[in-house]
Amino acid sequence: MIAPIMKAAVYRTYGPPDVVRIEDVEKPAPLDEEVLVRISASTLCTGDWRLRKPDPPLVGWFMNGFPRPKRIKILGMEFAGTVDSIGKNVTGLKVGDRVFGASWRFGAHAEFACFPERSIAKIPHNASFEEAAAIPYGGTSALYFLKRAGVKAGQKVLIYGASGSVGTASVQLAKYFGASVTGVCSTASVGLVKSLGAADVIDYTKDDFSNAGRIYDVIHDTVGKSGFWRSMHAIKRGGVYILPGPVWVGLEGALGAIWAKMTGSCKVIGGVAQGGVSALDFLAKLVETGEFRPVIDRCYPLASIAEAHRYAEAGHKKGNVVITIGGTLEG
Numbered sequence: 001m002i003a004p005i006m007k008a009a010v011y012r013t014y015g016p017p018d019v020v021r022i023e024d025v026e027k028p029a030p031l032d033e034e035v036l037v038r039i040s041a042s043t044l045c046t047g048d049w050r051l052r053k054p055d056p057p058l059v060g061w062f063m064n065g066f067p068r069p070k071r072i073k074i075l076g077m078e079f080a081g082t083v084d085s086i087g088k089n090v091t092g093l094k095v096g097d098r099v100f101g102a103s104w105r106f107g108a109h110a111e112f113a114c115f116p117e118r119s120i121a122k123i124p125h126n127a128s129f130e131e132a133a134a135i136p137y138g139g140t141s142a143l144y145f146l147k148r149a150g151v152k153a154g155q156k157v158l159i160y161g162a163s164g165s166v167g168t169a170s171v172q173l174a175k176y177f178g179a180s181v182t183g184v185c186s187t188a189s190v191g192l193v194k195s196l197g198a199a200d201v202i203d204y205t206k207d208d209f210s211n212a213g214r215i216y217d218v219i220h221d222t223v224g225k226s227g228f229w230r231s232m233h234a235i236k237r238g239g240v241y242i243l244p245g246p247v248w249v250g251l252e253g254a255l256g257a258i259w260a261k262m263t264g265s266c267k268v269i270g271g272v273a274q275g276g277v278s279a280l281d282f283l284a285k286l287v288e289t290g291e292f293r294p295v296i297d298r299c300y301p302l303a304s305i306a307e308a309h310r311y312a313e314a315g316h317k318k319g320n321v322v323i324t325i326g327g328t329l330e331g
Contacts (some may be wrong), residue, residue, distance in 0.1 A: 003027065008074050008110035009305040014054055014067075017309035020075070020109075022302065027112050032087040034114045037099060040081040040129035042108040042323045044305075045137045045165055048075040049313045051106070076108030076323070079115070080123060080132035090117045098123040101280060102136035109305060111325060121280035124287040127294075131287075134294035134320035138165035139283040140275035142173050142220075148269050149218045149240040153178025158209060158216040158234065161223030162198065163189035166244070168295040168319045170220050171196045176291055182216070184209050184226075189318055192295070210234045218242065228256030235266050243270040295319025302326075 004027040011020045030036040052075060054060020064072050080100040083093050093099065101120040107113040123132040151157055157174045161167040162183030174181045175197035182200040183193035193201045202209045209226075210233040219231050220242040231241055241260070257268040286292035297318045300308040302325045312321045 006111040007302065009076070009302060010073050011052055011069060011075065012073060014052065014060070014069065017049075017052070017306040017313070020052065020305050020309060022305070025074075025110070028114045030085055030087040030090075030114045032089040033116055033118075034087045035090055035093055035099070035117055035120055036084045036086070036112060036114050037079060037081045037120070038084040038112055039076075039079050039108055039110060039325045041079070041133035042076040042325060043078040043133050043137065043165075044075075044109075044300075044308045044312045044321045044323055045077055046312075047077050047104075047137070048106070048109075049309050051075060052309065072106045074107045074110050074113075076106055076110070076113070077104065078102045078133050078136045079108035079113060080129040081325075084112060087117075092117060093120065093122075098129075098132075100129075100132035100135060102140065102275060109302065109323060109325075118277060119275070121277050121284060124284045127284075127287055130296060130299060130322045130324065131294050134165075134296050134322055135283050135287065136275065136280060138167075138169035138320065139173075139292070139294070140279045141166045141273040142170035142222075143279055143283065144273035144275070145220060145242045145269060146170060146173055146177065146218075149220070149242055149267075151177045151179050151218055155179045155217040156182070156215070157218045157220065158182045158184065158214075159198070160184045160209070160219065160221040160226040160231075162193045162196075162201070163318045164222055165295075165317075165320050166222040168192070168196055169292070170222060171198050172292050174218075174220075176286065179218075182209075182214070186316075188316075192318055196293075196295070232256075232265065237265055238267075240267045240269060243268065245270060245272070296322050298322070299324055 005024045006027040008025045010023045083097045103115045103119045157179040159170045163185040181198045183198040184202045210230040215236045218240045299322045
């Protein structure tokens, strides 16, 4: 019996965007706790292009092998689509359900992909597939770190990189929790960040947030460019400084975290965000009530995946880059 075939964006060597090519590959089948999703939309997020390069090399090689990709050959962390089939132990979803989610297994840059049920939630009734695919990565990352920081009403929160995937989510969620939000972004994104609810926006091409004389309870650096020592000028003693990724990545962050712990100047939070169905359901409810909206910059068809990689990697996107995928297989 010939196995069913699907289209997927595959990369078999590390390198520039053009190493990702559309190929015919075998359509997967779900294991007992898995769901097979017919993908309608995915995104191209930071994790995708960093793993493709890889950047940083040691992290990429550790995750996916050396000298070439071994474990993950189809990228795509975020997804939205319909349930095509389910494993025998899946109880909360059924064939035909509109679903979205994210997984470190990747695989969503394809017409079909299997994911654990624990990483999947139902799409908000008022969201398209493209909008739903743009919720998980930025939304769950921002939610996880803001909750760890204990953001609450009355606090002043600075979001550095406020126009990116995590940044646009962090602005909206910090406001939802009752904080007064200041966003830091480029000139082109000032209007967007204000529209998301920021009480104030600092254009980093014109002003330095650390020299403005303002003090914040929480600084959330979503892109790793605020500078630890610079940020210390703008954070209150005992405040919280949130870094993307492990705090030990980068000499400045590592030394800064040690110094902050020794002096008690602030609490430094880093690491990998934890998501899951509860976080996805929370975000879905906010989308339904209009208190959260995923921001989409551009949409690319799967056939233009290399171009999408180039654009996302350039670092100027606003919100999310979405990949649209139309399934061509029947059943």
